[in-house]
Amino acid sequence: MNDSVLIKKGSEIELKVESLAFGGMGLAKIDDFVVFVKNGIPGQRVNAFIYKKKKGFAEARVTKIIDESPYVAESKCGHYWICSKLQSLSYDQQLKEKEKQVEDAFQRLGGFSDFKLDNIRGAKQIYNYRNKMEFTFSPHRWILESEPEGVDSSFALGLHIPGRYDKILDVDECHIQPEIGNKILSIAKDVCLNNRELKPYDPKTNVGFLRYLMLRFGVKTDQLMVNIVTAYDDINKLSPLIDTLLKDVPEITSMVNNVNTRKADVAYGEFENLIYGNQYIEEKIGELKFEISANSFFQTNSYQGEVLYEEIKKAANLKGDEIVYDLYCGTGSIALYLARHVKEVYGFEVIRSSLENAEKNSVINKIDNAHFLKANLDTFFKSRQLPRKVPKPDIVIVDPPRAGMHPDMSGYLHKLKADKIIYVSCNPTTQARDVQILSDNGYNIKNAVMVDMFPHTPHIEMVMLLSK
Numbered sequence: 001m002n003d004s005v006l007i008k009k010g011s012e013i014e015l016k017v018e019s020l021a022f023g024g025m026g027l028a029k030i031d032d033f034v035v036f037v038k039n040g041i042p043g044q045r046v047n048a049f050i051y052k053k054k055k056g057f058a059e060a061r062v063t064k065i066i067d068e069s070p071y072v073a074e075s076k077c078g079h080y081w082i083c084s085k086l087q088s089l090s091y092d093q094q095l096k097e098k099e100k101q102v103e104d105a106f107q108r109l110g111g112f113s114d115f116k117l118d119n120i121r122g123a124k125q126i127y128n129y130r131n132k133m134e135f136t137f138s139p140h141r142w143i144l145e146s147e148p149e150g151v152d153s154s155f156a157l158g159l160h161i162p163g164r165y166d167k168i169l170d171v172d173e174c175h176i177q178p179e180i181g182n183k184i185l186s187i188a189k190d191v192c193l194n195n196r197e198l199k200p201y202d203p204k205t206n207v208g209f210l211r212y213l214m215l216r217f218g219v220k221t222d223q224l225m226v227n228i229v230t231a232y233d234d235i236n237k238l239s240p241l242i243d244t245l246l247k248d249v250p251e252i253t254s255m256v257n258n259v260n261t262r263k264a265d266v267a268y269g270e271f272e273n274l275i276y277g278n279q280y281i282e283e284k285i286g287e288l289k290f291e292i293s294a295n296s297f298f299q300t301n302s303y304q305g306e307v308l309y310e311e312i313k314k315a316a317n318l319k320g321d322e323i324v325y326d327l328y329c330g331t332g333s334i335a336l337y338l339a340r341h342v343k344e345v346y347g348f349e350v351i352r353s354s355l356e357n358a359e360k361n362s363v364i365n366k367i368d369n370a371h372f373l374k375a376n377l378d379t380f381f382k383s384r385q386l387p388r389k390v391p392k393p394d395i396v397i398v399d400p401p402r403a404g405m406h407p408d409m410s411g412y413l414h415k416l417k418a419d420k421i422i423y424v425s426c427n428p429t430t431q432a433r434d435v436q437i438l439s440d441n442g443y444n445i446k447n448a449v450m451v452d453m454f455p456h457t458p459h460i461e462m463v464m465l466l467s468k
């Protein structure tokens with residue numbers, strides 16, 4: 001009998017968790033039938049309750065740990081099983097699990113059966129590294145199993161429960177952000193709980209005021225931005241929060257209020273009120289200085305950002321006379337990092353404010369051979385929008401968002417005839433798909449490096465060199 005027939009929804013079975021699947025669930029197999037194990041970590045033998053059974057896989061929840069994992073490590077986080085189970089694995093094992101996930105994506109989804117990573121650049125600083133945090137205000141606090149029935153759940157300031165858009169886990173501290181972030185979190189909560197006017201916004205009913213508390217840290221410059229995102233414009237109402245934060249946290253160098261009246265669950269405001277200091281903070285990567293405003297994209301780990309950009313530079317192996325394209329350039333940090341080592345670099349990006357930051361950052365760093373173009377890269381090249389004066393590239397760097405490249409872009413890229421393509425990605429599954437297309441068009445994988453930008457979280461960053 002097929003083993004999957006023995007696995008029934010509602011039954012309890014014994015499983016050995018073998019690895020961590022992309023996204024963070026434990027993965028166990030019964031012969032070839034895959035069971036994703038919620039709360040299971042690699043190396044554990046567990047009893048698990050099957051709550052979902054589909055044709056090709058099942059999902060189960062741990063009911064009892066029979067044998068603990070040899071890779072288990074004590075987590076600093078009081079909610080690690082909700083936020084990221086990776087935190088309960090030793091850092092070495094976290095890297096091994098991510099390595100397996102990347103190799104699995106390229107071997108299985110991309111069809112590169114011999115694929116192996118050439119290098120893994122683990123982080124030296126595995127706590128207090130994140131330079132941006134976005135905490136959500138909510139009138140719907142997630143109630144923990146340990147809490148008594150009927151407990152007040154009408155206020156939370158914290159993080160989204162994975163897979164749930166409607167509930168927020170209230171957090172007192174988060175160890176991946178700098179310590180000062182925890183102090184700000186605690187002050188903000190205290191002020192809001194003691195002021196009836198400062199009500200959290202409810203996206204279901206479109207009622208309430210406070211939406212997000214966003215913090216940006218210049219971890220290399222000691223600058224600190226607080227961005228309070230509200231559902232409407234009312235600075236007077238915000239004043240108890242503003243005054244207390246400015247009085248008790250002298251480290252704040254910038255405070256802004258983004259106003260987002262739309263229902264969309266995003267921290268981007270329709271407009272921004274400057275409350276204190278500058279409308280941006282400065283941060284450094286290598287020798288370069290960047291001005292970052294509240295809504296600009298910037299790598300969230302400044303320490304490993306430098307390692308990432310060095311890996312890109314290494315893959316590019318520059319002589320000094322190259323024309324380089326930086327596609328999906330954001331605020332232009334890759335382009336600017338390479339500019340001094342190439343003839344000319346062209347950044348392409350769809351968000352206008354990011355391009356403005358990129359232009360400004362070239363001026364601040366006295367770089368005059370970096371040019372930035374507004375482009376929707378889904379269709380830009382295929383529909384021949386590239387201005388004639390832009391020379392053909394020797395090297396193309398692509399760093400698309402998680403969804404990867406649009407098929408019209410990945411299918412067109414080889415027509416640019418670059419000697420090298422360097423594919424930077426925060427999602428190995430979409431990267432594997434896109435690289436398969438590049439490989440069908442004559443580009444082969446020459447080198448693949450994983451840079452861990454996100455210790456204790458399931459996120460992965462890759463730098464891959466391809467050439468003909």
Ligand SMILES: C[S@@+](CC[C@H](N)C(=O)[O-])C[C@H]1O[C@@H](n2cnc3c(N)ncnc32)[C@H](O)[C@@H]1O
Pocket residue numbers: 297298299328329330331332333334348349350351354375376377378399400401
């Ligand atoms: C992962 S970020 C790149 C960050 C940048 N390379 C850096 O290191 O700071 C992806 C960027 O792609 C941009 N983007 C997303 N879709 C795009 C599109 N269709 N055309 C152009 N840019 C796009 C986003 O605005 C974002 O800045």
